[in-house]
Amino acid sequence: MLDALKQISEYGLVGELLLLGDFLVRLTLVIWVLSQKRRSPESRIGWILLLLGLPFVGTVVFLLVGETRLGRIRIERHRRIREALDRPEIHADGDTEARAHGELDRSSSHLARLAEQISGGAPVRGNAIELFGDTSEVIQRMEMDIDAAKIHCHLLFYIWLDDTAGTRIGDALIRAVSRGVTCRVLVDAVGSKLFLKSTLCERMKKAGVQVKPALPANAIRAIFARIDLRNHRKIAVIDHGLAWTGSQNLAEADFALKPKFAPWVDCVVRVVGPVAKELHILFAEGWFLDAGESLVDELLQPVKTQESGVVAQVVASGPNFRNHAATQLIQSCIHEADEELVLTTPYFVPDSATIVNLATAARRGIKVTIVLPRRNDSRLVGLASRSNYAPLLEAGVRILEFEGGLLHAKTITVDRRVALVTSCNLDRRSFELNFEAGVLVFDRDFAANLRFLQQSYFDRSVLVDPSAWSERSTRTRLLENAAGLLSPLL
Known part of the structure; x- marks a missing residue:
């Protein structure tokens, strides 16, 4: 670092002005980091060390990824969609049959109230929930659910590969579209960048499946928004009342991107009942942010509670939710x-x-x-x-x-x-x-x-x-x- 500073100083006044400018920029950024209310102490220390320890490089890195910036258009869309979704008839607990606040013990009630404050979804009863720990079984059952769809299939995934698993789900959506089912797919622009360029994606689009990238990332967008903010959710909603979520991406367990670490071992739930509606709300929010299309009217449809169903609650987080x-x-x-x-x-x-x-x-x-x-x-x-x-x-x-x-x-x-x-x-x-x-x-x-x-x-x-x-x-x-x-x- 000292050698770099000596080389700059050899350029006389120009070098000194560059040094002064860099110092003032870094000082301004350090003050900015210290003044932010929502940044953790560890994060403050890390960024200050980077800014002070690496001239120029630290400044560039901070400007690219130091701030949680969603971008002006996305922030405005988020404000509008949250206003549209903040209605009792939209959420599952708006149905009196689904409300479950009084069915929890004291300890669980505390946890449920916090979760509701975090992401807005209340605990609701009447959910039939199945647990899956096998990738192949998840793909098989999800394919069957899509083949049985009559109204819509809405899928949101961080990673979608055009391997056997990804192709099976893609082909199932193509079959669904041919039956008149509306199919919308939202995939993370970075996590699914190979899929977005694949022949599978092209086939799906040509068949009528609507495919959109979430949080597009490029050099120009990096100026206005932080490009490493990613949509890491894995959600599939079918006919409004059935949903999948968990850790599994749409990929085989051998995960072609990093095969030497395979198999990927995941855990997923299949939900029938009011919680599926809450997951549908998350898809609708993401779809509006990146596709600009409102699905609020579809969310007005009621979802039946399941007899002997359990109490469950959707928990969502992200840079557009309450911090931490x-x-x-x-x-x-x-x-x-x-x-x-x-x-x-x-x-x-x-x-x-x-x-x-x-x-x-x-x-x-x-x-x-x-x-x-x-x-x-x-x-x-x-x-x-x-x-x-x-x-x-x-x-x-x-x-x-x-x-x-x-x-x-x-x-x-x-x-x-x-x-x-x-x-x-x-x-x-x-x-x-x-x-x-x-x-x-x-x-x-x-x-x-x-x-x-x-x-x-x-x-x-x-x-x-x-x-x-x-x-x-x-x-x-x-x-x-x-x-x-x-x-x-x-």
Whole structure:
């Protein structure tokens, strides 16, 4: 860095003006970072170190990805669609038969109220929910649901590949369109960039399937909006009352983009009932933001409650929702645990408050278990994840590393009575930047089923031994801790 500054100074007045300009810009950005109310202390420190430590480079990086900017048009569209959706007759709990506030125990009620404050969706009863942990079975059942569709098929996915799984769903949509079913597809512009250029996508469009990219990214857009804000949701809504969501993208388990980490191991739920309507609202919001078409009229259709159905609630987060929404939900799950808490996630780079809360839960006698992949598809994230192990192991948290592929399931069970299946990772990107969605289920039978699936992950994992962990090499510690310093920026 000093050599670079010396070279600039050799240009005399021009060099000095460049140095002065760079200093003033960085000073302004540092003041801006310090003045922001919604930025975490760790994020402030990370950005200030980058701005002060890397002249020019730090400034460019901050201007590109340092601010959560959705763009003027998208912000205005979001305001308009939220106003249109903020009507009792739109939401599932507007139907008195679906309301479930009085059916929850005190602990679950606290969690449900927080979730409602975060994303606006209330807990609703009468939902038939199935749990899936097998990629092939999910694709088969989803294809069958699309083949049975009579009104519409609305799909929103972060990654859609033109492999066997993606082609099966694409062909099912083509068949649906030929029957007169309206089919709309929204895919993330970055996660599904190969699909958007594929022959499969072209065939779908020619057949009449409406395909739109979510959050388009290019150099020009980077000037006006942050291009690394991604739509990470995985949602399929069929005929308004049936929906799928969870961690699985539209791709085979061998995941052609990164085959050496395969198989991808996911967890998905299929919902029939009022919660499907809440997931439909999320699709409608995303469709309006990126396609400009309002689906509000379709959302006015009532959805039947299912006899003997369970109480469940959609939880959404994103840069257009209340700040730290996902973090607050995760921490509330931790606080509500009395006996056992199990979390599974592929990426574990949370904020310091979440680490402290997990450690505190273990110290107060809660059996806390976290399951992560032993081999992560991102080496940097894998190292950063391991930098968080020490304080958790010292507190008594059990950490298991999954050896059966890349564990991609994002799940939580609380005391085997409350369950969360989501697209949200336990990392800063999912907490603060990505659009995410999940379903919170208040039912002991469903929670027991999810806990059984989590146990199957345990059986294919190795337990991290605290004693052995404390004896790892100095080089390994340095790499992990260096990656950990970058956590606020990952």
